[in-house]
Amino acid sequence: MLVKDYMTKHPPMAEPKMSVVEVQRQMSENNVRYLPVVGDGKRLLGLITPQSMLIDPRRMASLNVWDITRLLSDLKVKDIMIKIRSVITIDPDTPIEQAAQVMVENRVGCLPVVQEGIVVGVITETDLLDHLSKMMSGNMSGVRVTIRMPMIKGELAKLVGVIAQAGWGIDAMGGALCVKDAKKWDAVVKIRASKEEVVAALSAISSQEIIDVREV
Numbered sequence: 001m002l003v004k005d006y007m008t009k010h011p012p013m014a015e016p017k018m019s020v021v022e023v024q025r026q027m028s029e030n031n032v033r034y035l036p037v038v039g040d041g042k043r044l045l046g047l048i049t050p051q052s053m054l055i056d057p058r059r060m061a062s063l064n065v066w067d068i069t070r071l072l073s074d075l076k077v078k079d080i081m082i083k084i085r086s087v088i089t090i091d092p093d094t095p096i097e098q099a100a101q102v103m104v105e106n107r108v109g110c111l112p113v114v115q116e117g118i119v120v121g122v123i124t125e126t127d128l129l130d131h132l133s134k135m136m137s138g139n140m141s142g143v144r145v146t147i148r149m150p151m152i153k154g155e156l157a158k159l160v161g162v163i164a165q166a167g168w169g170i171d172a173m174g175g176a177l178c179v180k181d182a183k184k185w186d187a188v189v190k191i192r193a194s195k196e197e198v199v200a201a202l203s204a205i206s207s208q209e210i211i212d213v214r215e216v
Contacts, residue, residue: 001095001096001097001131001135002092002093002094002095002096003090003091003092003093003094003095003096003099003111003113003121003123004092004093004113004120004121005096006096006123006127006128006130006131007092007113007120007121007122007123007127008121008122008123008124008127009120009121010121011032011035011036011119011121011122012026012027012030012032012035013035013036013037013038013042013119014026014035014036014037014038014048014077014081015037015038015039015077016037016039016045016046016076016077016078016081017076017077017078018076018077019073019074019075019076019077020053020075020076020077020079020080021073021075023035023048023053023077024053027048033049033050033109033110033124034047034048034049034050034109034110034122034124035047035048036048036112036119036122037077037078037081038119041118042118042119043117043118043119044084044087044089044112044114044117044118044119045081045083045084046077046078046081046082046083046084046087047081047082047087047110047112048077048080048081048082049082049109049110052080052081052082053080087112088102088106088108088111089111089112089113089114090102090111090112090113090114090123091113091114091115092113092115092120092121096128096131099111099123099128100128103125103128109124109125110122110123110124110125111123111124135172135174136172136174136188136190137171137172137190140171140172140190141215141216142171142190142191142192142193142215142216143190143191143192143193143194143195143198143213143214143215143216144188144189144190144212144213144214144215144216145188145189145190145191145198145202145210145212145213145214146186146187146188146210146211146212146213147159147186147187147188147189147202147205147208147209147210147211148178148181148184148185148186148187148208148209148211149184149185149187149205149207149208149209150183150184150185150207151183151184151185152207155185155207155208156185156187158205158207158208159187159189159202159205159208162201162202162204162205163189163191163201166193166197166201168191168192168193168198169191169192170189170190170191171190171191171192172188172189172190173187173188173189173190174187174188175187175188186211190216195213195214195215198213199213
C-alpha cells in the first residue's frame with residue numbers, strides 16, 4: 001500500500017500569475033482545498049492551502065469596499081502561495097503509513113506527490129481516511145471485533161486459527177499497540193458470521209480479551 005495507490009492523480013493545479021479570484025473558482029469547481037502551484041512543465045513551485053487564502057483583516061481595516069475589491073482582484077497566486085522551500089512533499093513509492101506520519105508530525109493536510117521535481121499527484125487527509133475505510137472494508141457488513149492480546153509470538157496465529165477452524169471469512173484485519181498497555185496489541189477483525197458465534201469462539205482464547213464486538 002503505497003502513496004501512488006491512493007493519491008489523487010492529475011490534480012487541478014495553479015500557476016503563479018493566476019489571480020486569487022480565478023483560483024477560488026477553480027477550487028470550488030473541483031471541490032478541492034489544496035492546489036499545487038506549478039511552472040515549467042508541472043515543476044512544483046508552491047502550494048495553495050485554505051490557510052494561505054486567508055487575508056489579514058488588518059490589511060483591509062482602512063479600506064473601503066472598492067479598495068477591498070481592487071485588492072482582491074489584484075492578488076496573484078505568487079503573492080499568497082506557500083513557497084517551495086516550505087512545502088513538504090512525498091515520493092509516490094512511499095508507504096501510505098509513512099505519509100500519514102509525515103502529515104501528523106508536520107500538522108499538514110496535504111502532501112504534493114513529487115517525482116524528480118514534477119508533481120504527479122497529491123495526497124490529503126481525505127485520501128488517508130478513504131484508505132482506512134477501504135482497509136477495514138467500511139462498505140461491507142459483518143461482525144467487527146476488537147481483541148486485546150499480549151505481544152507474544154503466536155498470539156495472532158491463535159486468533160486466525162480459531163477463525164479458520166470455524167470456517168469464517170476475514171473481510172478485514174488491522175491492529176495497533178494498545179494505548180493503555182504498551183505490552184499488549186489490539187487487533188481488529190471483520191468477520192462474516194453472527195455476533196453470538198464470534199463471541200463464543202473467540203472467548204475460548206484464554207490469553208486474549210474481547211474489547212468490543214458489534215455488527216456493522
